[in-house]
Amino acid sequence: MEMLPSWITWAPLLGVLVLLWIPRERTAAIRWVGVLATLPSLVLSLLLYVSFDTGKDGVQFAHSLHWFYLPVLGEKWDFQYSMGVDGLSMPLVAITGVIVTLAALASLYIRQRQKGYFLLFLLLEVGMMGVFLARNLFLFFLFFEITLVAAFFLIGIWGYVNREKTAIQFLLYNGLGSACMLLAFMGLLILFRSLELSRLHEVMHHSGALAQLSQSGGDTLLWGIFIALVIAFGIKLPIFPFHTWMLRVHAEAPPAVVMIHSGVLLKMGAYGLIRFGVELFPVQTQAAAGVLAWLGLVNILYGAVLAFSQRDLKRVLAYSSVSHMGIILLGIASLNVYGLQGAVFQSVSHGFISALLFYFIAALYERTGTTQIDQLGGLAKQMPVLSGIFLAGGMALLGLPGMSGFVSEFLAFLGLFETRPWVAATGTLGLILAAVYTLRAVMQTTFGPLHAGRERVKDSRWTEAVPMLVLLFFIVLIGVYPDVIGKPMQLTLQTIISRMGG
Amino acid sequence: MEKVLLDYDWTVMAPEIIIAAAAALLSLADLFLRENTDRRFFSWFSLAAVIAAIFFTVSRFGQQPYEILGDTYRVDDFALAFKTAVLSGVGLVFLLSAWGVRQEEIRFRGEYDYLLLAAALGAMIMTSSADLITLFVGLELLSISSYILAGIHRERYASNEAAWKYVVQGGVASAFILYGMSFVYGLTGSTNLYTIQQRLVEAYQTGYDAFVLLSLFLMLLGFGFKIASAPFHMWVPDVYQGAPTPVTSFLAVVSKTAAFALVLRIVLVGYIFLYQMQIWQQVVEPVLLVLAGLSMVIGNTAALHQTDTKRLLAYSSVAHAGYLLVPLSTLGAVLFESTFYYLIAYLVMTMGAFTVAALLEREAGHGNISGFAGLSRRSPGTAAAMTVFLLSLAGIPVTAGFFGKFYILMNALSTQHFWIAGIMVGTTVISYYYYFGIIRQMYFRPPASKDRMRVPMVPALLLVIGILGTVGLGVVPEWAVHWIGDLQWMSALTPLNAGPPGP
Incomplete structure (x- = not known):
């Protein structure tokens, strides 16, 4: 039971082993093994x-094994294989599990080289689960890189026309x-001789140790580390000037992979910002909160305005992702429990919503062969x-009360209104724009006159409808009963904030 | 007390003697065998000799340092470690040659093997001598054998061109090294590194400081050529491309390792006093770091638009020389450990990559990257293996290459050299582009022909060794790191106390 995080992370490898033994011609078997393996x-x-246990603060199911020592000048720097889960990672692990399985179902649309596809797909799952469950920075980095390489192949082989460039x-x-x-x-390793998260927490929240460090000129180094981390996770989230790659991925990757990309991979950026930014560098985060808030604002408005002018449904959703990631940034920048809760809620909720919408896109493309809005309709x-x-997904996206999008946006803005009312007030413009671009996209695809040549388009099969309804169920569940994910993270986030002295 | 020749324990030289004997034996056999007899067993024989030499080298670990004839031959942990690496590399090259060098293509099949043994002998001397004369002899033995090996494919124009360029530029480099050494001798009156160590300080303090630095920089000029660092890398792409692939892999793996052993030994033993006098930090370190940075930038950017596999790997080799120079210039706490670890990592992944390159060269008849197209369909195993090697070369976890870079970076950061760490990481990201370029060919492009590619036993074995090494060193670095960490590296820097020969 204590080893649960490890089991979760490595379980997909079982599927990998089975898949390796199936000849690649037996596509049906490969597909089902691929889905079942998730x-x-x-x-x-x-x-x-x-x-x-939602009543307990700190890491649960923690376990660590000795991995290797690095002998440095007579000292031994210890590298551990440490896994564990806390209130921040719990919701993200849960949605990763759900989205990956549903995306595996959506992968049934994949028509060629299924064996390689599912192998990489399962490897990607290992990486994602590992990212959220690792309690050692070295280990975290390894998992992070696994997702990078696996996603590279998934985009490059099974994407649309410009897949290689993307x-x-x-x-x-x-x-x-x-x-x-x-x-x-x-940098952290050299300053503190360890990459264990628990050990780093101890040091970073121990005022004596920090004071000693700043006396010896470690302050600039800490700032350097903090900025490097913000850039690293800012690219992943993505924060405004670094977002171009993510638009392409949304447009060019196969929809099942975009479900994962938009639903989970981007959230690794948010997770990293909270885990390594807010939690590890409270002082620096406080000082940088203003900048983060402005960056968030730019994300929201830029994404929303551009989403409005896109002709490709995938691009509308891509820009809306940019906009919604801005809300995460605002939540983080507010530096209070509401805001952080909003940020995590937004991560989870947007994960489900974008997974749902891209599932729809997959189904749509399967039937019409296009996602251009002006070639759809009726x-x-x-x-x-x-x-x-x-339509339901769109409503969730624009933040209709009773669905998950509303809860998360409400919390994030609630948090920010407390600290930076003006930024928050401007940010709400993004919500209005969200309603505009979402409704435009939904109306123009589903209502109006039917586009010529679409008379024989069929409605969903049960294998499509059921996963989508499952996603919708979660969206509504969070909307009407936010405690399902609010409860586990409550204590963890409170601790993070209380350490900040706020 | 004068020692007579027979007072020395000559058994410590067993590895060198074995290799020399094998080379002599093969050259005789070559004479007596008929011209059209298949000489492929020469490679197997040489491989056996190399394995025996490795055995004798490894069995000496853990014993006291020992020297013969005033340090002209010296075994310490430094020498043993590098010799093991060199010999392992040579062994893999012979394995590759046993399959990849055909008599119908290279008429001098016999010469090929014993030249390779001679080159290996030179490399071994470079690792285990502390006298300028013997070190230089080792270097020249390695170099001259390599010149011939590069041009051994006499019918091919590219091979001739490679040999020609290599001879000319290599000769110039050797001249610079020799010129630098002559200054050292002039300043100290000795060729023994440990005597030099003492007397250079005096020379430096008595007004000859400019000459001391001049000698160092003249030698570094030549060393830069031998380790293939920029801006002395002009020969690398042409020679790597033109030479037969097993020879190229030898140049990449063995020559580089031996050259680093030589550089570390001479520079650290002879000039380490500069560090205590703060001159290293002011003069030498910036120069070395600029060389390192240039190698990374030039190697990694020039590789971007290469279409020939071996040429691409040549530029990658320049870049790797840059990474490897970082610990030497910053002199961190884990200088030897990180350099050596990286060299082993480089050995396994590069040998693997060259094996695949050789396979495809034979299969496609050319060395263009397009030969990789659709490899994942034609031979999934080979493609997967190549992917592992490329990921490792690109420094992506969980591979040997990643951990090696991590180790080097740790060294650089702990000595507060942030900008070189930045360049290293930045150029590594650039290198993704061309390493993944090959991966794109293998996985994203359709194959030229549909038939499956057959991989013979020997290359398959090499691939397995490469993968085990690359992944093993990456996932469980502890084995290697511990073994390396326990070695008495510093014994290389201090002279033996005069005493009776070992037991």
């Missing part, structure tokens, strides 16, 4: 969620982010169920 992790992560751009941009992260982690007559789901 189930152990899902079941275990739900088990983790159920047995997670994959390489994805790789270089994120490689740059990883490079910054690596430098930052190594689809509600031909596929009422799918259109209904799309």
Whole structure:
């Protein structure tokens, strides 16, 4: 039971082993093994969620094994394989489990080289779960890089026309982010001789140790590390000037991969910002909160305005992601429990919503062969169920009360109004714009006259409808009963904030 | 007390003697065998000799340092470690040659093997001598054998061109080294590194400081050529491309390792006093760091638009020389450890990559990167192996290359050299582009022909060794790190106390 985080992380490898033995011609078997192989992790992560003690602060299910020593000048620097889960990672692990399984179902649209696809897909899951569950920075970095390489292949082989360019751009941009992260982690290693999160917490929240450090000129170094971390996770999130790669990925990757990319991978940026920024560098975060808030504002407005003028449905959603990630930044910048809760809520909620919308896109592309808005229209007559789901997803995206988007936006803005009312007030413009671009996209695809040549488009099969309804169920669940994810993270976030002295 | 020749324990030289004997034996056999006899077993024989030499080298670990004839031959942990690495590299090259060098292509199949053994012998001397004369002899033995090996494919124009360029530029480099050494001799009156160590300080303090630095920089000029660092890298792409692939892998792996052993030994033993006098930090370190930075930038950017696999790997080798120079210039706490670890990592991943390159060269008949197209369809195993090697070369976890870079970076950061760490990390990201360029060919492009590619036993074995090494060193670095960390590296820097020969 204590080893649960490790089981969750490595379980997909079981599927990898099985897949390796299936000849690549047997596509049906490969598909089903690929989908089934995501189930152990899902079941275990739900088990983790159920047995997670919400009344306890700190890391649970922690376990660590000795990995290796690095002898440096007679000292031995210890590198541990440490895993564990706390209130911040719990919700993210749970949605990763859910989204990966559903994305595996959406991967049934993949028509070629299924064996390689599912191998990499499962590897990607290992990486993502590991990122959220690792309690050692070295280990975290390894998992982070696994997601990078796996996603590179998934985009580059199974994407649309410009897949190669997109994959390489994805790789270089994120490689740059990883490079910054690596430098930052190594800086921490050299300052504190350990990359254990628990150990780093001790030092970073021990005023004596910090004072000693700043006397010896470590302050600038700490700032350097902090900035490198913000850039690293800022590229992943992405924060405004670093967002171009992510637009391409949204437009060019296969929809099932975008479900994961938008639903989970981007959230690694948010997770990193909170985990390594807010939690580890409270002083620096406080000082930089103003900048973060402005960056968030730019993200919201820029994303929203551009989403409005896109002709490709995928690009509308891509820009809306930029906008919604801005809300996460605002939540973080508010530096209070509401704001942070909003940020995590937004991560989870946007994960579900974008997974749902891209599932819809996958189904849509399967039927019409296009996602250009002006070549669609009137689809509600031909596929009422799918259109209904799309409408519901759109409502969630624009933040309709009763759905998850509302809760998260409400919390994030509530937090920010406390500290920076003007920024928050301007940010709400983004919410209005969100309603405009979402409704425009939904209306123009599903209502109006049917586009010529679409008379034979069929409505959803049950294999499509059920996963989408599952996603919708979670969206509504969080909307009406936010405690499902609010409860586990409550204490952790409170501790983070209280350490800040706020 | 005067020692007579027979007072020395000559068994410590067993590895060198074995290699020399094998080379002599093969050269005789070559004479007596008929011209059209298949000489492929020469490679197997040489491989056996190398394995025996490795055995004798490894069995000496843990014993006291020992020297013969006033340090002209010296075994300490430094020498043993580098010799093991050199010999392992040579062994892998012979394995590759046993399959990849064909008599119908290279007429001098016999010469090939014993020249390679001679080169290996030179490399071994470079690792385990502390006298300028023997070190230089080792260097020249390695270099001259390599010149011939680069041009051994006599019918091919590229091979001739490679040999020609290599001879000319290599000769110039050797001349610079020799010129620098002559200054050292002039200043100190000795060729023994430990005597030099003492007397250079005096020379420096008595007004000859400019000459001391001049001698160092003249030698560094030549060393820069031998380790293939920028801006002395002009020969690298042409020679790597033109030479037969097993020879290229030898140049990349063995020559580089031996050259680093030589550089570390001479520079650190002879000039370490500059560090205590703060001159190192002011003069030498900036120069070395600029060399390192230039190598990384030039190697990694020039590799971006290469279309020939070996040429691409050549520029990658320049970049790696840059990474490897960082610990030497910053002199951190884990200088030897990180350099050596990286060299082993480089050995396994580069040998793997060259094996795949050789396979495809034979299969496609050319060395262009397009030969990789669709490899994942034609031979999934080979493609996966190459992916592992490339990821490692690009420094992506969980591979040997990543951990090696991590180790080097740690050294650089702990000595507060942030900008070189920044360049290293930045150029590494640039290098993703061309390493992944090959991966793109293998996985994203359709194959030229549909038939599966057959991988013979020997290259397959090499690939397995490469993968085990690359992944093993990355996932469980502890084994290697501990072994390396326990070695008495510093014994290389101090002279033996005169005493009776060991037991």
